[in-house]
Amino acid sequence: xxxxxxxxxxxxxxxxxxxxxxxxxxxxxxxxxxxxxxxxxxxxxxxxxxxxxxxxxxxxxxxxxxxxxxxxxxxxxxxxxxxxxxxxxxxxxxxxxxxxxxxxxxxxxxxxxxxxxxxxxxxxxxxxxxxxxxxxxxxxxxxxxxxxxxxxxxxxxxxxxxxxxxxxxxxxxxxxxxxxxxxxxxxxxxxxxxxxxxxxxxxxxxxxxxxxxxxxxxxxxxxxxxxxxxxxxxxxxxxxxxxxxxxxxxxxxxxxxxxxxxxxxxxxx
Numbered sequence: 152x153x154x155x156x157x158x159x160x161x162x163x164x165x166x167x168x169x170x171x172x173x174x175x176x177x178x179x180x181x182x183x184x185x186x187x188x189x190x191x192x193x194x195x196x197x198x199x200x201x202x203x204x205x206x207x208x209x210x211x212x213x214x215x216x217x218x219x220x221x222x223x224x225x226x227x228x229x230x231x232x233x234x235x236x237x238x239x240x241x242x243x244x245x246x247x248x249x250x251x252x253x254x255x256x257x258x259x260x261x262x263x264x265x266x267x268x269x270x271x272x273x274x275x276x277x278x279x280x281x282x283x284x285x286x287x288x289x290x291x292x293x294x295x296x297x298x299x300x301x302x303x304x305x306x307x308x309x310x311x312x313x314x315x316x317x318x319x320x321x322x323x324x325x326x327x328x329x330x331x332x333x334x335x336x337x338x339x340x341x342x343x344x345x346x347x348x349x350x351x352x353x354x355x356x357x358x359x360x361x362x363x364x365x366x367x368x369x370x371x372x373x374x375x376x377x378x379x380x381x382x383x384x385x386x387x388x389x390x391x392x393x394x395x396x397x398x399x400x401x402x403x404x405x406x407x408x409x410x411x412x413x414x415x416x417x418x419x420x
Contacts, residue, residue, distance in 0.1 A: 237246040
């Protein structure tokens with residue numbers, strides 16, 4: 152027994168295929184849409200489209216509404232390049248464009264067979280589904296066993312996802328890994344080496360220029376000034392008689408310099 156989200160489910164080794172294909176939900180007992188709803192939608196679509204198209208075509212006499220007709224809207228939505236005839240790349244066949252294909256000379260050989268083929272496809276699909284699930288004339292399990300390769304091909308969606316992965320996804324991943332390797336090894340490696348070189352140069356330059364020259368000179372000069380300041384402490388004795396004596400000695404020295412080295416010619420200048 153397995154408990155999940157408050158419900159108890161019976162244990163099973165393999166989920167039935169119908170549950171796997173329908174997201175593990177049982178098929179409803181009755182279809183969600185009845186024939187009444189289908190008929191109502193079909194009638195509404197046909198009548199609504201016919202009424203709207205009639206009103207639009209009646210208004211196309213005005214120049215500014217000329218592009219609102221159904222034909223004009225379809226032409227505006229036409230993909231580019233679809234008006235030219237298509238030629239086969241591996242064969243000599245030529246598929247005429249839509250306007251040429253609807254000409255009376257080409258309609259019987261192009262439009263009519265294509266229409267009949269499309270009609271036979273959807274009609275055959277409806278009849279085959281009715282034979283399987285409505286009338287019960289065919290057993291789905293027997294058909295699945297008899298046409299196992301075709302059944303696997305359709306169930307796996309023609310292995311289109313695997314083919315797309317092998318052709319586009321995996322080569323893209325290989326190329327992406329190669330480009331990522333070049334990016335990590337060479338581009339990021341070069342940038343990382345440049346960053347490390349810049350860090351090393353900054354440390355060496357800081358050691359030589361900043362700490363040795365700039366900081367060294369400033370520290371030496373600061374040491375000299377500090378030593379000078381300490382040596383000048385001896386002069387500051389705090390005794391007034393010594394300060395007066397220094398002033399007198401200084402005045403005498405200045406007077407001596409003026410007397411012996413000062414010249415009147417210098418004063419005249």
